Amino acid sequence: MKKGKVLVVLLLVMALVFTAMSAxxxxxxxxxxxxxxxxxxxxxxxxxxxxxxxxxxxxxxxxxxxxxxxxxxxxxxxxxxxxxxxxxxxxxxxxxxxxxxxxxxxxxxxxxxxxxxxxxxxxxxxxxxxxxxxxxxxxxxxxDIYKEGVAAAEMMNDAMKGKGKVVMIEGLAGQEAQIQRANGFIDRLKELGSKIEIIARQPADWRKDKAVTVMQDFITRFGKDIEGVYGQDDTLTIGAAIALQEAGIDPKSMVLQGIGGSKEGLKAVQDGVIYGTVMQSPIxxxxxxxxxxxxxxxxxxxxxxxxxxxxxxxxxxxxxxxxxxxxxxxxx
Structure with a gap:
């Protein structure tokens, strides 16, 4: 076989392999x-x-x-x-x-x-x-994602002594975890007779960068009225803490609550940046x-x-x- 034909065959084989890998x-x-x-x-x-x-x-x-x-x-x-x-x-x-x-x-x-x-x-x-x-x-x-919301409500209610204004940063809108972690939280506060008021809530798609943006908007809208943050995931709660720090607000001046028990979240609990989290280990x-x-x-x-x-x-x-x-x- 001539060199030109060999080269063509090799190129065709490489193209097929690349196509398969791309698919x-x-x-x-x-x-x-x-x-x-x-x-x-x-x-x-x-x-x-x-x-x-x-x-x-x-x-x-x-x-x-x-x-x-x-x-x-x-x-x-x-x-x-x-x-x-x-x-x-x-x-x-x-x-x-x-x-x-x-x-x-x-x-x-x-x-x-x-x-x-x-x-x-x-x-x-x-x-x-x-x-x-x-x-x-x-x-x-x-x-049990509903009970995670319940546990988060109990923890925030204890930390805030049953009263205060909080914002909720949620996961991916429409996903069962987003829905049930909200429902469990809201239902449990009602059962406890809590005077904690959720003044705003918004999804951040389980992403820290979006949580920062959402929290920045909350700070602009509500400022010092915010006394607590419920993040449906530690990643979101950390995002809220970052936004607070960037705005010159000490996260330790309010109650931040997460769910998940991530490495970053647990370290933030240890450091007092986050009040608490509900432990959910992938292992x-x-x-x-x-x-x-x-x-x-x-x-x-x-x-x-x-x-x-x-x-x-x-x-x-x-x-x-x-x-x-x-x-x-x-x-x-």
Missing amino acids: FAAGGKEAGSAPAGKKTIVLLMLGMESPYWPPYVANVQKIVEAAGMNYFMFNAKFDAQLQSTQMDDAIAMRPALITVFPADSKGIAPSIKKAYDAGIPVFVCNNPPAKESEAYSIAYAGP VETNLVAPMAVEMVKKGMKPGDHWNPYYNYMDLPKVTAANVAQYLPGDW
């Missing part, structure tokens, strides 16, 4: 396909942008592969529509189990039903399923989720089967300066 990346896939003879557990992730998620995914992979099973992960990148498409791809793989971390519990419900109809069991984790998905999935495991969570997934596959659980109990919750300790030392440095 792989565009689909948000993070792990390879299953070796022959191995059972596969597919994980549909909400995203990988939060520091909570890399250790979450790594621990799931470690536990699944240690059990002699193959692991495959899709990254939805906060896109509910993309996650629905990825569910179609996962169904086409015919895995032993699909574990889904919903970007939108209601949005993914038709896809969970589609997997059920295709004869593939689905296990929901971290973000609870929509009510209609319970019949079409085996179980839920992860945090504790996946030490619950991943062994359950493995056991479901080993038992040969099928669509229509249900784990008993259906809802399986992780421990969510309250953390303040009084007990933060036992949780430092944190898992994420």
